[in-house]
Amino acid sequence: MEALKSAFDFSDFPRTDIWVARAVAAGLLVFPLLPHSSFAMATMIQFLMFSVYGMGWNTIGGYGGQVDLGKAQYVGIGAYTTAVMMIRWDVPFWFSLPIGMGLAVCWSFIIGYPLFRLKGHYFAIATIATSLILKDVFESWSFIGGARGLKIPLKGEMPNFLYIQFREDYYYYYIMLGFFFIGLFYLNWFRHSRIGFQLRSIKDNEDVAKSLGIDSHWSKIKAYAVATAFVAAVGSFHACYNFNIEPEDVMSLDLSVLIALMAMLGGAGSLFGPIIGAAVLVPMKNYLGAWFGARAGLVGLDLIIYATIIMVIAAFEPRGIWGLITRLRERRSD
């Protein structure tokens, strides 16, 4: 009960923030009722997916300060668990979802134990290495389709809520929106929780945290498992939403980095940071890609613009957009 109360307690934010957040939440709820193109709908679903990825990353990467660049391996585990179970044994999405999350969390414990003996750059590169190894394994494992990936068969009648197969996109939108709000409230609890405070003290100064009796290794592993569960859940959804998964798609380094990037661009270590980051980057990437990708000779221009923004943000405001907002506010109150 106490935990539930703390999950809905946003009182440490300024009142304007809460009103903006409510307005955005209301906007998200009614979005499918407004006139929109199917491209806009797909972009919104992607925005929600990346927000949840980013929220997950934020637990370990933002609050814990451990830059994880290997999240794609858990997207892969979640997506493949759902797809394989659906194809081979006809298991509905809602049953394979927790199994996929469980498998991903088990794997995160196995590699998290040695991984968290590393710090800083070394940790970041090692997460890339583990992710790439798993991708190689998946690409050559014929049971799960190898490099060609898997195709989820259609179940006939639609809408099918058990296997989440729909003709209209707004069903997917609302399912993802549900994940989004659960994630948001969970994270709101997380940042007030014991582990949340432990992580922040580890980020500030690990030696001091240890001297205060925090088992920093174990706290990091726990936070890493939470991050993994988030990411694997969206991975499972991704498999059903796309009907088609392949290792290059769900397990590439680009995805790992994109996840971390959105969280960082918005502001790592803040509750709304990953959401802001996804809200900026996903539409930008999609629309720029659609504008420039169609024109010959301009392939890659969208990514050049995108890369420039990343570099500028990293060089001048490493705390991201949220940091920028905080700084402006502090200046005004002076």
Added chain:
Amino acid sequence: MEDLFIQISKAVVAGLMMGLVFGLVALGLTIIFGVMDIVNFAHGEFLMIGMYAGLLTATLLRVDPLVGLPVAAVVGILLGLVCYYSLVRFLLRGPIVAQLFGTFGLMLFLRNVALMVMGAEPQSLHHGILVGKSFVVGPGMVIELTKLAAGVLSLAAFAGTWWLLNRTKIGKGLTATALDGQAARYMGIPTERMNAFAWALGGATVSVAGALLVNFWPVDPNVGLLFTMIAFTTVALGGFGSIPGAALAGLIVGMMINIAPMWDACAVYLEMEVGWLHQFKYSFVYLAFFLIMVFRPRGLFGWKH
């Protein structure tokens, strides 16, 4: 039995020659990392630009690919300096996260600029005094001249860098900056300029490695990531900041990539399944990185961390 021996020694020789080039690729990364503790994700892209520099010099000017080496070195120096002064200088002030993403943004930027300018098609060199020539050393043992030359020239580049760092004043300044930046500043060493020098040197060595590599490895804009990972592994294995370490670790990584053909030779002899290991060619490299970082973070010859 005879055949097994030949197959394995073939794989070993191929591994050693590739390894020298890998060592040179990693050298730039180890210099940059050793001096200022910054991970350069764009390292593979520097290599890619070096490869294109070598390729374009050879094809546009219609000269031998070997002429491309100094051109690539100059391009690498300029690239390193531009990156340092326009981006890395600012990144150094921020936290680790900012450094990781800043250089990642650089990687994305260079890769897509290359994609726009050069197109996505893989390109390779077809002419030159070395291309296509090979000599036979023993029964079944053929050594391609391009690879041999790449190995030998890599060794020369290693020797040159070693001399520069250990026997010249500027090199000693660089080493001092790497050991303790603040103390070096008190001694009157311009550490800011030393950082820039490290980037120039790193860019030059990796571009030369690229120009050597392009003789026998097709280049496309996405070639960088694989080499970034190989370079990270080599640096981790050799120890961050160690030059002889990078050379030796390069050889070891070259061998790792040739585990698959070695296994094939043994598998034929033992009558087991052949060929399945080729898919995991690079997994060995990644796995090695992981294991080294966990069990021996200092690497073989590391003096930092």
